[in-house]
Amino acid sequence: MSALWVIQAVIAAALILFIMLQSPRGEGLGAIGGSATLFKVQKKREKVLRNVSLVLAIAFTLSTVVLLIFG
Numbered sequence: 001m002s003a004l005w006v007i008q009a010v011i012a013a014a015l016i017l018f019i020m021l022q023s024p025r026g027e028g029l030g031a032i033g034g035s036a037t038l039f040k041v042q043k044k045r046e047k048v049l050r051n052v053s054l055v056l057a058i059a060f061t062l063s064t065v066v067l068l069i070f071g
Helices: 001-021 046-071
Strands: none
Touching: 001 046
C-alpha cells in the first residue's frame, strides 16, 4: 500500500509543477464584463503543458479513488 501513497505523492508534485509552469492568462475579473481580450492562439508549449496537466489531474483523481477503496 505504501507504493500507492508514493505514486500519489509523485503525481501530486508533478501536477503542481506543471500547473505552475503554465503562463498566466491575464484575464482576471475583466473577463466578466467582456473587456478582456481573449486570444484563441496557443503556442505548442502551452498546449503540451495543458494536456500534461489534464492527464496528471485525471491520474491523481484515479489514484485517490484507488487509495480510498484499497487504502
